[in-house]
Amino acid sequence: MKATWRWFGPSDPVTLADARQAGAAGIVSSLHHIPDGEAWSEDEVQRHAETIGAAGFRWDVVESIPVSNEIKVRGPYRRRHIDNYKTSIASVGAAGIGVVCYNFIPVIDWARTDLRYPLPSGLALRFDLADFAACDLFLLKRKNAAAAYDAAMLAEAERRFRAMSPERRAALEATVLAPLPGGTVAYSSQEFATTFARYEEINEDDYRETLLEFLREVVPVAEEHGVRLCIHPDDPPINLFGLPRIAGSIAQLRRIVSGVRSPSNGVTFCVGSLGVRSENDLPAMVRELGPDIHFAHLRNVTRESDTVFHEAEHLGGSSDMAAVVFALRREELRRKIEGRRDDQIPFRPDHGHLMLDDVAKADTRPGYSAIGRLKGLAELRGVISGFDLAVEQGLRV
Structure with a gap:
């Protein structure tokens, strides 16, 4: 598994040098200055890739090329925005970036109700x-x-x-x-x-079909340019504002992957998002979706009830992170035997706690302070090393 780090660009208070010290081997980033629905040019993508390269990294994953509301509600500018999305995929592929993470969440991309919930391990996000x-x-x-x-x-x-x-x-x-x-x-x-008024009366079936129509358009372009698209699960994976969320269970993800069958149509496996639903068996989901997992977010949540959760420490919380990591490593070994070129799944630590002297800093992004993610990455690398050592010694894992 390749340890990556989310970097928000030159304005990010957590620098690429910080990512290097934290132990990251690759970078996850985006062109945040380009508005949703606009095309990414090859020059823009290449400049950002060169900035990352100058720090000794490779830009491994785009997170994300945002899917605009026009596309999600089939608005009057939908055609232009889809064409722009195709252009953006082609530009990403031309720069040699192989993975694009995206979401299809209606109206708002994520939902939290507290950004500084106190825990013994620091300040956490909570819903x-x-x-x-x-x-x-x-x-x-x-x-x-x-x-x-x-x-x-x-x-x-x-x-x-x-x-x-x-x-x-x-x-x-x-x-x-x-x-x-x-x-x-x-x-x-x-x-x-x-914006919400544009989504009213949309049901789950209609919304899923809109997503599949979008994928039927853009997946062939991704195939042509060597790019693997991977949908991020809904965050949280429960209906909010009375609107459907369509990527939060094994059945929903199965429909998305099978709806447009292609190596370029896959899943971002986010332990935190999927772990909100107690019925989700995460290691089993990795085993079923394994060939179609192109990227992983390794964070954890503690379910306080069916309607309340907070971001936990990476190896704590309600989900068995070690079991998920072991399942992902088994998938990588299977790919290596199969001869797949993408036999290494990029992952990143996500939503670290705000802790130690990061607490006093005014410019930290919620969930994306340096020290909390550094701690999480160190723990995750330890779990991966433990798995690899067990395999080397012939132990059953």
Whole structure:
């Protein structure tokens, strides 16, 4: 497995030199300055790749080329945005970058309700559906929002909202509407309402078919240019705002992979996202999806309940990280025997805790401080080394 590091570009307070000291061997990055739906030129991609190369790294994974709302809702500019996406894939392939991670989450890319939840190991990201519902109902005041929640959740959301200070209400709304770290789309409450209105009445089957139509268009281009696309699971993999999320279970991922069968249509295996759902058997999912896993996010979550979770330490939490890593290493060994060129799966530590002297820094991105990810990467490399030593000694793993 190749240890990689998420780098957000020249403005990232965690530098490429820091990534080197942390033990990374490759870089995951994107062209965050290009708006969603616009094309990436070969020159833009090459310049970014050269910056990464000058630091002694290879740009291994693009995370991500964002899929615009126009594509997701079949808007009037959908055709142009899909053509631009094809151009971007071709530019990435021309630079020799073999993997593109993307997501197809409606409206917002991820959802958290607390970015600094205190734990003994530092400050963590957390999601609580009751707080989310309070924001949806009473801060965003989304039309017909109550229909998305049962009576008990409606009552708890109202209780939570009434108990919140003005400062907490403002922080909660900003957190719910915050873009992915490095993302280009940040909504005001009015912009959110306008965007959400474009998604109303979309059901799961329709939304999945929109994704498959998109893949039927772009996967042949990825094949032509030697690029492997891999969808990131929904984060979290539960329906929010009453909208369908279509990449959070083995059945859903199976439909996506089989819907456009190609070596260029695969999955980003995110332990944290998939681990939110207790019914997901993660090692079994790796065994089934293994040939189609092109990238891995190795982070962990602790499920406090069916509707509440927080980011755990990488080897802690509710998912057996060691079992997942062992399953991924077995897949790599299978690929090597098969003679696949992609017999090494890139992975990165994700969403480290904010800890030690990073806590006082004003410019850290939520989940992407240096020390928490360094700690996680060190732990993960230890697990991988343990697996490899056991294999060398002929032990059953």
